[in-house]
Amino acid sequence: MRNPWSADLTRRAFLRQTGVCGLLALLPLNWRETVLRPPGSVRDFLARCxxxxxxxxxxxxxxxxxxxxxxxxxxxxxxIDPLRTPCYLCQQRGPDGKDRPISRYLRCGEACPTGAIRRIVNDKEVLAAVPEEMKIGVSVLDRRICLAWQYDSCGECYYNCPLKDKALRDRPPREVITGATGIRPYVDPGHCIGCGMCNYVCPVRRHIAESVMKREVRLSRFEQRYAAMVRNVIGRVGEDVKLPAVRVIMRP
Ligand code: SF4
Ligand code: SF4
Ligand code: SF4
Incomplete structure (x- = not known):
């Protein structure tokens, strides 16, 4: 693999890199808080990309x-913008509901020529133990607006998490929950890689809450199933609540 910092840089690559150096000076101070990078991205990502x-x-x-x-x-x-398209961790879900890796390594890291994104073995044990600095981010769950915690319903995040039972558990460990029969999702920050699948499937969205007032909002069958509960929880907690109920934030 060609070393991009070596003397045999192509003219195009050179211009890109010198351009990047100049642009780095213009970076907004809070860029790390707003941009989710692909899994495997290193701390000095911008200097390498x-x-x-x-x-x-x-x-x-x-x-x-x-x-x-x-x-x-x-x-x-x-x-990565999980609300538009999450990272699937290069897995494919079969008709049996099980995920299977589609490649030996996560493809984005395998393709990156500069090491801005490191190569990660596509194995769930490995993915759940990726070092903090190479994660996309980490999900946080707001129990006040989570339909499982409030109505003993939903659980979509748990069922769809590619690192289910590692990153997302059906119960918080070491917490006694009385009278609960269904799922009470819990994100384990030590194992969550921040793929955003839970964000993507979580039905607690603003447009669902607004669908009664705004006629142009058409809900899918999936959304209709949760609409009444979504309106209730958002109405109760207030307009300025951050949605969805589970969302990826930047790694520390
Ligand atoms: S891990 Fe795979 S699905 Fe996720 S961003 Fe990289 S290439 Fe895409
Ligand atoms: S972001 Fe959500 S779906 Fe992805 S690993 Fe973390 S808990 Fe699981
Ligand atoms: S998908 Fe959202 S509402 Fe449903 S259980 Fe998960 S966090 Fe709660």
């Missing part, structure tokens, strides 16, 4: 997007 798009091309689920011009100096760097 040459914005070649190889990770984006390699992703079989189109989970990776380029930041657009509104991101200023971060333009054309890859990111």
């Amino acid at each position: 040459i914005r070649c798009g190889k990770c984006l091309e390699a992703c079989p689920y189109d989970s990776i997007r380029f930041l657009d011009i509104t991101a200023g100096a971060l333009i054309h760097t890859p990111h």
Whole structure:
């Protein structure tokens, strides 16, 4: 594999890299708080990423997007927006409900030519133990608006988490819950990689709450199933609550 920092840089790569250095000076101070990078991204990601798009091309689920011009100096760097398309961790779910890896390594890290995204073995044990600094982020769950915690319903996040029973458990460990029969989802921050699948499937969304008032909002069957509960929990907690009920935040 060619070393991008070596003397045989192509003219295009050189211009990209020198451009990146200049742009780094313009970075917003809080960029780390707002941008979710693909799994395996290293701490000095911006110094290494040459914005070649190889990770984006390699992703079989189109989970990776380029930041657009509104991101200023971060333009054309890859990111993940779980509410639009989560990271599937290069897994495919079969008719038996089991996930299977589609490649030996996560494809984005395998394709990255500079080490901005490290190669990670596509194995659930490995993925659940990825070092903190290489995670996409970590999910946090708000019990006040979670339909499982409030109505003994839902559980979509738990069933869809690719690291189910590691990152997302059906009960919090070491917590006694009286009278509960159904799932009470709990995110284990030590094992959650921040793929965002739970964010993507969580039905506690603003448009569902607004669907009665706004006629143009049409709900899918899945959304209709939870609509009444969603309106109740959002109405109770207030308009400024952060949605959905489980969402990825930046790694520390
Ligand atoms: S791990 Fe796989 S699905 Fe996730 S962003 Fe990378 S290539 Fe895409
Ligand atoms: S972000 Fe959600 S779905 Fe992904 S590993 Fe963490 S808990 Fe599981
Ligand atoms: S998907 Fe959302 S509402 Fe449903 S159990 Fe998970 S966090 Fe709660």
